[in-house]
Amino acid sequence: MGAVKNKRMPRAVREQQMLDAAVRTFGQRGYRSASMDEIADLAGVSKPLVYLYLNSKEDLFTACIRREAVALTAAVRAGVGPGLTADRQLWEGLRAFFTHTAQNPDGWSVLHRQARTHGEPFAAEVAAMREELVAFVTELILVAAREAHRDPSLPEHEVAGLAEALVGAAESLAAWANATPGVSAKQAAATLMNFAWAGLGGLMENRPWSPPPPLDSHG
Amino acid sequence: MGAVKNKRMPRAVREQQMLDAAVRTFGQRGYRSASMDEIADLAGVSKPLVYLYLNSKEDLFTACIRREAVALTAAVRAGVGPGLTADRQLWEGLRAFFTHTAQNPDGWSVLHRQARTHGEPFAAEVAAMREELVAFVTELILVAAREAHRDPSLPEHEVAGLAEALVGAAESLAAWANATPGVSAKQAAATLMNFAWAGLGGLMENRPWSPPPPLDSHG
Numbered sequence: 001m002g003a004v005k006n007k008r009m010p011r012a013v014r015e016q017q018m019l020d021a022a023v024r025t026f027g028q029r030g031y032r033s034a035s036m037d038e039i040a041d042l043a044g045v046s047k048p049l050v051y052l053y054l055n056s057k058e059d060l061f062t063a064c065i066r067r068e069a070v071a072l073t074a075a076v077r078a079g080v081g082p083g084l085t086a087d088r089q090l091w092e093g094l095r096a097f098f099t100h101t102a103q104n105p106d107g108w109s110v111l112h113r114q115a116r117t118h119g120e121p122f123a124a125e126v127a128a129m130r131e132e133l134v135a136f137v138t139e140l141i142l143v144a145a146r147e148a149h150r151d152p153s154l155p156e157h158e159v160a161g162l163a164e165a166l167v168g169a170a171e172s173l174a175a176w177a178n179a180t181p182g183v184s185a186k187q188a189a190a191t192l193m194n195f196a197w198a199g200l201g202g203l204m205e206n207r208p209w210s211p212p213p214p215l216d217s218h219g
Numbered sequence: 220m221g222a223v224k225n226k227r228m229p230r231a232v233r234e235q236q237m238l239d240a241a242v243r244t245f246g247q248r249g250y251r252s253a254s255m256d257e258i259a260d261l262a263g264v265s266k267p268l269v270y271l272y273l274n275s276k277e278d279l280f281t282a283c284i285r286r287e288a289v290a291l292t293a294a295v296r297a298g299v300g301p302g303l304t305a306d307r308q309l310w311e312g313l314r315a316f317f318t319h320t321a322q323n324p325d326g327w328s329v330l331h332r333q334a335r336t337h338g339e340p341f342a343a344e345v346a347a348m349r350e351e352l353v354a355f356v357t358e359l360i361l362v363a364a365r366e367a368h369r370d371p372s373l374p375e376h377e378v379a380g381l382a383e384a385l386v387g388a389a390e391s392l393a394a395w396a397n398a399t400p401g402v403s404a405k406q407a408a409a410t411l412m413n414f415a416w417a418g419l420g421g422l423m424e425n426r427p428w429s430p431p432p433p434l435d436s437h438g
Contacts, residue, residue, distance in 0.1 A: 030339070116335050117342050120249070157402060161392055161410040168391020169384035176383040183376060191380040199418030 015053055018043045023064045027106025031061060031118045058121075065115045065122060068107035069129035075100040076133065086144030087197055093140065094170065094189040101174040102185035112175055130167065138163040141200065166196055234272055237262045242283045246325025250280060250337045277340075284334045284341060287326035288348035294319040295352065305363030306416055312359065313389065313408040313415075320393040321404035331394055349386065357382040360419065385415055 009017075021043035025034040036057055040047040054060040079096020080089050101108040111129070115122040141159050169192055177188040240262035244253040255276055259266040273279040298315020299308050320327040330348070334341040360378050388411055396407040 032338075117338060119251075119336060123336050157399070157406070158410055160399070161395065161402070161407065162414055164391045164395040165388035165411055165414050169388040171391070172383045172387020173380055176380065180376070180379070183380070187376070188380060191377055192384055195381055195384050195418045196414065197418065198420070199414045199416065201417070 011053070014043075014045065014049075018045065018050055018053060018060070019064055019067055022060050023068060023110055024106045026061060026064060026114050027109035031114045031122075036060075061110075061114075061118075061122065062125060064110055065125045068104070068111050069125065071104070071107065072097075072100055072111065073129060073132055073136075076136065080140070086140070086147050087201065089140055090144070090197060090200075091189070091193050093137075094192055095186065097170055098174060098177065098185040098189040098192075101178065102188075105178045108174060108178060112171060134160075134163045134167050137166050141166075144200070162200065166192075169195065230272070233262075233264065233268075237264065237269055237272060237279070238283055238286055241279050242287060242329055243325045245280060245283060245333050246328035250333045250341075255279075280329075280333075280337075280341065281344060283329055284344045287323070287330050288344065290323070290326065291316075291319055291330065292348060292351055292355075295355065299359070305359070305366050306420065308359055309363075309416060309419075310408070310412050312356075313411055314405065316389055317393060317396065317404040317408040317411075320397065321407075324397045327393060327397060331390060353379075353382045353386050356385050360385075363419070381419065385411075388414065 018039070022034075022039045025039050025042060029038075034057075036047055036050055039060070040050045043050070050060065054063055076093055076096050079099075080093040084092065111126055115126045138159055141162055145159070173188050173192055177183045177185070237258070241253075241258045244258050244261060248257075253276075255266055255269060258279070259269045262269070269279065273282060295312055295315050298318075299312045303311065330345055334345045357378055360381055364378070392407050392411055396402045396404070
C-alpha cells in the first residue's frame with residue numbers, strides 16, 4: 001500500500017522526504033554514524049532510490065546543509081520587516097533566528113556541528129551561509145547607525161567586527177539553548193538582545209565604553 | 220653540527236620543538252594537507268623520531284590541541300588580575316584573549332578551525348576548553364552582578380546564556396581579526412568590550428532592554 005502511494009509522488013516530493021529523513025538522522029546520530037540504510041528506512045523508500053536521487057552519502061549531506069542554510073537565512077530575513085526601528089529589527093531578527101533553530105534542532109545540529117566537524121567541503125558550505133548572515137547583520141547595524149547619527153560615523157571595520165560578534169554570539173547561544181532544558185527561543189533571543197542592544201545602543205548614541213587608564217605606569 | 224647539538228637536548232625540549240613545528244604546519248596548511256615529513260623537517264628532526272615521541276599524526280594533532288588550549292586559557296586567566304572592578308576584569312580578559320590569538324594565529328587556527336573540522340575526538344578536545352572558558356566568564360559575570368546589585372538577582376540561566384554569547388562573540392571576532400589586515404588585538408578587544416559591556420553594564424544596573432509591544436494585535 002505504501003508502495004502504491006509512493007509511486008504517485010513526484011520526484012521533488014520524494015526528495016524532500018529523503019532530505020527530511022537525512023537531516024533528522026545526521027542531526028541526531030552524527031554524519032559518520034548515520035547509515036544510508038536508516039535514512040532510506042526513515043524516508044520509507046529503498047536505499048537504491050536514495051542513491052539514484054542523491055548520488056552518495058556526501059552529496060546527500062551537502063544537499064541537507066544547503067537546504068537547511070537556505071531555510072535559516074530565509075527565516076531571519078522574513079522576520080525582519082521593513083519600516084521597523086533599528087532595535088525592533090534586531091529583536092525580530094533574533095526572535096526569528098532562535099525560533100527557527102529551536103523548531104529545527106536537527107537542522108541546526110547539521111549546520112552548526114555536523115557540517116563543521118567533517119571536513120572542508122562541508123565546512124565551506126556553512127561558511128558561505130555565515131558570510132551571508134554577517135553581511136545581513138552588517139547592513140542592519142549600518143542602517144541603525146545612520147538612523148541614530150544622521151551621519152554614518154561608525155568606522156567600517158568597527159561595524160564589520162560588531163556583526164561578527166553578534167553572529168558568533170547567536171550561534172553559540174542557539175547551540176546552548178537547544179542543549180539546555182527550559183530555555184525557550186524567546187528567552188534566548190531576549191538574552192542576546194539585552195547583551196547586544198544596550199551595547200550597540202550605547203555605540204549608536206556615541207556613548208562607547210572607554211578603556212580605563214593603565215593601573216600603573218610600568219604595566 | 221645540528222645533530223650534535225640536538226643530541227644534547229632533553230626529550231621535553233625536543234618535543235616542544237616538534238609541537239611548535241606541528242602547530243605551525245597544521246595551522247597554516249590544514250590537518251589533512253600537513254605531512255609528517257614537513258613537520259619533521261621544520262622541527263629539524265627525523266620523521267621516525269617524531270613517531271617515536273608522539274606516536275601518530277592523530278596523537279601529534281591531539282597534543283597540539285591540548286598545548287594550545289592550555290596556553291590560551293592560561294593567558295586569559297593571567298590577564299584577569301584579582302581586585303579589579305568588573306569592567307576592568309572583562310577588559311583585561313578580552314585584551315589577553317585577543318592578544319594571545321593575534322600572537323599565536325596558527326595555534327588559534329588549530330583550536331578554532333582545524334580541531335573542529337576533522338572529526339569528533341578533536342572537536343571534543345576543543346569543546347572541553349570552551350567549557351572551561353564559559354565557566355570562567357560565568358563566574359566573572361556573577362561577581363560583577365553581585366558587585367552591582369548587592370544581591371545576585373540575575374537568574375542563573377541568564378548568566379549562563381550571557382557567558383555563552385560572550386565566548387561565541389569572542390571566538391568569532393578573533394577569527395575575523397586574524398583574517399582581516401589592519402585590525403589589532405586591542406581594536407578587536409575594544410569592539411567586543413563596547414558591544415558587551417554597555418549591554419552587560421545595562422543589565423548590571425537593572426536596565427535591561429525591554430521587548431517592544433507587538434506591532435498589531437494579531438501579530
